[in-house]
Amino acid sequence: xxxxxxxxxxxxxxxxxxxxxxxxxxxxxxxxxxxxxxxxxxxxxxxxxxxxxxxxxxxxxxxxxxxxxxxxxxxxxxxxxxxxxxxxxxxxxxxxxxxxxxxxxxxxxxxxxxxxxxxxxxxxxxxxxxxxxxxxxxxxxxxxxxxxxxxxxxxxxxxxxxxxxxxxxxxxxxxxxxxxxxxxxxxxxxxxxxxxxxxxxxxxxxxxxxxxxxxxxxxxxxxxxxxxxxxxxxxxxxxxxxxxxxxxxxxxxxxxxxxxxxxxxxxxxxxxxxxx
Amino acid sequence: xxxxxxxxxxxxxxxxxxxxxxxxxxxxxxxxxxxxxxxxxxxxxxxxxxxxxxxxxxxxxxxxxxxxxxxxxxxxxxxxxxxxxxxxxxxxxxxxxxxxxxxxxxxxxxxxxxxxxxxxxxxxxxxxxxxxxxxxxxxxxxxxxxxxxxxxxxxxxxxxxxxxxxxxxxxxxxxxxxxxxxxxxxxxxxxxxxxxxxxxxxxxxxxxxxxxxxxxxxxxxxxxxxxxxxxxxxxxxxxxxxxxxxxxxxxxxxxxxxxxxxxxxxxxxxxxxxxxxxxxxxxxxxxxxxxxxxxxxxxxxxxxxxxxxxxxxxxxxxxxxxxxxxxxxxxxxxxxx
Ligand code: SF4
Ligand code: SF4
Ligand code: SF4
Ligand code: SF4
Numbered sequence: 053x054x055x056x057x058x059x060x061x062x063x064x065x066x067x068x069x070x071x072x073x074x075x076x077x078x079x080x081x082x083x084x085x086x087x088x089x090x091x092x093x094x095x096x097x098x099x100x101x102x103x104x105x106x107x108x109x110x111x112x113x114x115x116x117x118x119x120x121x122x123x124x125x126x127x128x129x130x131x132x133x134x135x136x137x138x139x140x141x142x143x144x145x146x147x148x149x150x151x152x153x154x155x156x157x158x159x160x161x162x163x164x165x166x167x168x169x170x171x172x173x174x175x176x177x178x179x180x181x182x183x184x185x186x187x188x189x190x191x192x193x194x195x196x197x198x199x200x201x202x203x204x205x206x207x208x209x210x211x212x213x214x215x216x217x218x219x220x221x222x223x224x225x226x227x228x229x230x231x232x233x234x235x236x237x238x239x240x241x242x243x244x245x246x247x248x249x250x251x252x253x254x255x256x257x258x259x260x261x262x263x264x265x266x267x268x269x270x271x272x273x274x275x276x277x278x279x280x281x282x283x284x285x286x287x288x289x290x291x292x293x294x295x296x297x298x299x300x301x302x303x304x305x306x307x308x309x310x311x312x313x314x315x316x317x318x319x320x321x322x323x324x325x326x327x328x
Numbered sequence: 329x330x331x332x333x334x335x336x337x338x339x340x341x342x343x344x345x346x347x348x349x350x351x352x353x354x355x356x357x358x359x360x361x362x363x364x365x366x367x368x369x370x371x372x373x374x375x376x377x378x379x380x381x382x383x384x385x386x387x388x389x390x391x392x393x394x395x396x397x398x399x400x401x402x403x404x405x406x407x408x409x410x411x412x413x414x415x416x417x418x419x420x421x422x423x424x425x426x427x428x429x430x431x432x433x434x435x436x437x438x439x440x441x442x443x444x445x446x447x448x449x450x451x452x453x454x455x456x457x458x459x460x461x462x463x464x465x466x467x468x469x470x471x472x473x474x475x476x477x478x479x480x481x482x483x484x485x486x487x488x489x490x491x492x493x494x495x496x497x498x499x500x501x502x503x504x505x506x507x508x509x510x511x512x513x514x515x516x517x518x519x520x521x522x523x524x525x526x527x528x529x530x531x532x533x534x535x536x537x538x539x540x541x542x543x544x545x546x547x548x549x550x551x552x553x554x555x556x557x558x559x560x561x562x563x564x565x566x567x568x569x570x571x572x573x574x575x576x577x578x579x580x581x582x583x584x585x586x587x588x589x590x591x592x593x594x595x596x597x598x599x600x601x602x603x604x605x606x607x608x609x610x611x612x613x614x615x616x617x618x619x620x621x622x623x624x625x626x627x628x629x630x631x632x633x634x635x636x637x638x639x640x641x642x643x644x645x646x647x648x649x650x651x652x653x654x655x656x657x658x659x660x661x662x663x664x665x
Binding site for chain 2: 081082083086087088089091109113117118213214216217219220221222223225226227239241242244247248249250251254275278279281282283285
């Protein structure tokens with residue numbers, strides 16, 4: 053039995069026994085190469101679940117949407133390692149109770165699906181070490197290095213051109229599991245903190261606010277980057293912020309679920325490079 | 329005999345229009361994104377794209393538009409209207425669905441109040457459409473009763489020649505006729521055949537959809553909750569749509585001086601209908617998605633006699649979670665009744 057079939061039948065039995073109220077997985081999409089989120093509430097619906105190398109989306113964003121978990125009931129969800137990493141962050145930030153989530157873990161290696169055994173977040177604790185040493189794809193590193201080599205003025209030009217494309221659709225925010233604020237700063241309009249206009253200032257304000265809010269919290273799943281309809285390389289911003297946090301605090305977001313959030317904790321060993 | 333524009337005459341055409349005071353805009357690919365932007369020569373154009381990622385709408389209804397400047401002092405209150413530019417523009421290589429989008433929005437911007445910002449640009453622009461020779465899985469112009477060679481919203485219609493050397497040229501409005509006059513010496517007579525338009529299968533039955541939406545019984549249907557569960561409420565489907573036209577007025581500055589701007593807004597956002605009391609009549613994504621469909625295929629038709637969708641398919645093509653209007657309308661078409 054392939055993993056898809058195995059997970060389908062496990063999902064079906066979780067649903068028919070009433071153990072979980074919902075299974076969040078993947079189903080076929082509009083075109084042959086697309087997969088889309090599938091929400092199964094019955095054993096029959098679980099039969100439609102698909103698991104193959106095209107299942108790259110990070111579904112944890114649905115866990116924190118619309119008060120899904122507020123009734124205390126359990127939900128099962130399909131997660132690959134970067135998504136497990138974001139679940140760790142959500143748990144450490146007290147947004148998700150670990151006992152409410154049943155995990156169907158998988159990895160995509162050489163275009164093949166492999167099972168990640170275990171069902172609760174604790175079963176994936178050994179993933180932390182692996183995640184920590186995982187490097188960004190060479191393409192991202194290369195681009196990041198190119199940016200680092202630029203002068204500040206050149207870098208500013210680069211981002212100015214990229215951000216000029218931003219249409220403030222907030223797809224990057226909506227696709228991101230870490231953007232769970234019930235009221236985002238850009239939606240606060242009394243007073244209007246961040247201008248809604250898409251001029252240079254407005255676009256910089258938005259993209260920089262988001263970058264800062266994700267420092268030490270990004271799981272590098274690439275959801276924002278894939279969601280951006282105008283192809284702004286948002287991965288480069290998050291990569292850089294992750295690197296800063298790692299260098300300054302030796303902190304790697306999401307390596308475990310009992311980590312203290314880096315910007316909400318204090319240690320006497322923290323470097324104080326910015327205090328004169 | 330029809331008139332044709334040979335590809336090797338395109339640069340001369342552009343030069344002639346520029347000389348006559350026009351800027352020429354066309355599909356371009358810049359900074360990893362395709363949109364309509366100013367070009368100087370044919371080779372700047374990305375005419376092989378099925379559709380640009382961003383629509384031509386942006387050029388008539390910009391994402392952010394300064395309306396007035398205000399200055400309030402003890403002695404006087406001064407305001408200055410920031411008039412839209414008078415620039416004459418030629419849009420070359422517009423897809424029929426994008427040109428139709430402009431025509432669909434005209435009644436909206438000219439209904440109870442004539443929006444100068446839209447109409448000044450409309451009146452100063454000539455739209456040269458090119459019939460499609462290729463479509464992708466997302467194209468759905470035929471489902472909304474348009475077609476890959478629809479002339480709706482166009483001033484000039486070009487049909488690519490089967491031999492790939494150029495385009496058949498037809499004026500479809502007085503403005504188009506006048507523009508072609510200025511380059512008549514560059515056009516040739518020929519009997520070269522036009523390439524066929526692609527087969528774009530009808531994906532839903534728009535009549536059935538409109539009927540179901542018009543039935544008030546269905547407003548509270550569970551259907552809306554089920555179909556929209558996946559929607560993450562980003563506004564990209566609305567911002568990339570050639571017909572979506574909602575905007576918000578914002579004052580930038582303070583009580584005493586600043587600029588009033590007209591900015592895009594989206595029914596997909598929770599803030600769109602948030603009351604100052606804190607109550608939100610569209611408090612769930614399902615109600616926002618319902619609004620988007622209802623607006624396009626029920627309310628807009630009721631008011632202006634046309635659906636607010638030109639079938640470009642961008643809402644599905646670029647939706648980060650693979651939703652989009654097509655799937656919803658297909659599902660409505662197939663509902664048991
Ligand atoms: S997804 Fe892209 S275009 Fe949309 S708000 Fe984010 S950066 Fe801007
Ligand atoms: S929807 Fe129709 S008109 Fe638009 S690009 Fe596709 S085929 Fe052409
Ligand atoms: S349908 Fe897609 S593009 Fe539109 S708001 Fe929902 S998630 Fe965003
Ligand atoms: S609703 Fe979708 S298909 Fe229709 S015009 Fe808008 S983006 Fe295109």
